[in-house]
Amino acid sequence: MAVSTAAGPMPNALTTGRLPKGTIWMVLGGSWLLLGLVFGLVQMAGGTKQYNLVGALFLGTVLFDILVFVISYLVEGVRQARDRLATSLVTTAFIIALLPLVSLIYTVLLNGLGRMIQPSFFSQSMRNVLGAEGGAVHAIVGTLEITAVAALISVPIGLLTSIYLVEYGRGTLARVITFMVDVMTGIPSIVAGLFAYAFFVLVTGNVGYRSGLGGSIALAVLMIPVVVRSSEEMLKLVPNELREASYALGVPKWLTVVKIVIPTSIAGITTGVMLSIARVIGETAPLLIIAGLTDSVNYDLVHDRMMTLPVLVYTQYSNQGAHQSDFVNRAWAGALTLILIVMALNLVARLIARIFAPKLGR
Amino acid sequence: MATPTTGAIKARVRLGDRVFSSSTVFAGSLILVLLAAVAIFLIVQSIPAITAKAGTLPNAAPNFWVYVWPLVFGTVWAAAIALVIAIPISIGVALFISHYAPRKLSQGLGYVIDLLAAVPSVVFGLWGVLVLAKGIQPFFVWLNENLGWIPLFGGVVSGTGKTVLTVAIVLAVMVLPIMTAVCREIFLQTPVLHEEAALALGATRWEMIRVAVLPFARPGIISASMLGLGRALGETLAVAMVLSPAIVINFFLLTAQNPNTIAANIALQFPEASGVGINTLIASGLVLFVITFIVNAIARIAVNRRKAFSGAN
Structure with a gap:
């Protein structure tokens, strides 16, 4: 057999049959x-x-x-x-x-x-506004109040439930609660709004009932499962050695939870709570149903309609008045405000998680 | 003085322990009560609509089921198309983040995708109707002219782009983050030994993914899809703002006559509804609740079965 004596450089065996880089x-x-x-x-x-x-x-x-x-x-x-x-x-x-x-x-x-960035957006409501003026003060007030009360309702319930699931829960009840929390995560937001409406209609007997408190309850239904999930994950991260060391010193179980487990995981819990707030603060459908819409500022959670930012965005788009561009511009501005609030909440939550994360000796 | 020790030593029962543990049980049970209350209140308010006689219902429907059927169809139809779009993309994105992107970048990329989840649905609606619908309408005309012989793309093409296909695209974008997050978690849990074994046998990266990662992750992908389906079924404002609705049942993707969804119908009709109309809307909400409950329950059961058999924990 003739050995190949072809002139020229030998092809590199490692790169033949491969496409050249680039x-x-x-x-x-x-x-x-x-x-x-x-x-x-x-x-x-x-x-x-x-x-x-x-x-x-x-x-x-x-x-x-x-x-x-x-x-x-x-x-x-x-x-x-x-x-x-x-x-x-x-x-x-x-x-x-x-x-x-x-x-x-x-x-x-x-x-x-x-x-x-026009000053009227953060200094005026939409009361008696027909032209390009007007702002979102009434909506921002409503959003802050409704979301704050929703958080006040859902954080204690959610946190205590997650403590039950991690520290106490054994057997059927814990399994059922875990499953139901999972299912609750998937409740469509509009169904939560309908629930709050049905509840208040039965309680007050007023078919046209609207109030900010109803909105808070609807948002709490959406928020509780998120709080439970995230807090549960965080509590599970606390090493068992810490609990055992505490028991060994004769500390009662509830004090162990309050003084050892929660402080260790507080950064993660705070992060979870803020992320859950970020999730519900942009909800529109339930508030459209139960909190209603208005053009005026309303500080009273219990009586009368209350405007919120997402609903403002929706109504400015869907009920455009004489000068359409004014309304659409306000809708875009409201959307930007909403995105900025949500992003800020997300960012702060992640910063808290990073800065205050427990230092595990490792 | 010396009491005989009988049985195990019992810890002293402290008041704090009693109060604390029972309050946690109370909070946990409250969630069950809340969920039950959601169902009960919706049922109570729905009964007048379900038993209503012909002539009292909206849309001149003879009974509630005739009223709700086109809405159920629209809800499932829009969510199904959204899922067809979202499943391949979310698997691709999750694979990109977990197996293709450089290790240092992957966390940041995951955060970028999570940003999509932070955008409120009403903003998606605004974007969908003012940007996407306008931008995609010429493409719809092209589809209709060239592929109109496929029944899906037939009919008279909408001049505004506010069609069920636009809605499905918006919904797909909205469910993408949750589906990607679940898929990514599952892909990352693939036993490294399986992956390395495949690579050691000379598999290319794609072959490794096909023989090691995807079979391991299949239940996870299914449950991610179901979670995405649950989200898409219940999405309200984005649909209400983008879709141009009609009371029809058809499979055309590009026309101006689109079947509405339950949630969007409630949002659009509720502010002006009165009397039995309100009960009808609540009853349709109950139907939506039942549908999403079933879908989510299936998803969760799939996840939990995976946990039991995977051996990863």
């Missing part, structure tokens, strides 16, 4: 460029009014997925081709998931910021 990126850039050109031509030919960037990126990515598979199949074989296809598809999924988030934050900032 090929993937070049294919990606190339397919985006190609589709960008195609869409550009379509626009120049008068096919579309605006340049369709999202369409170009999306179809370019699809073309990339196909090209990668074909090229890799020709060079590397079917197994590597499938692997590369899966990688590019998974990455595509992630990018697709990011698109709405980016678009949403961009449009809310673009449309809401200008109206929100």
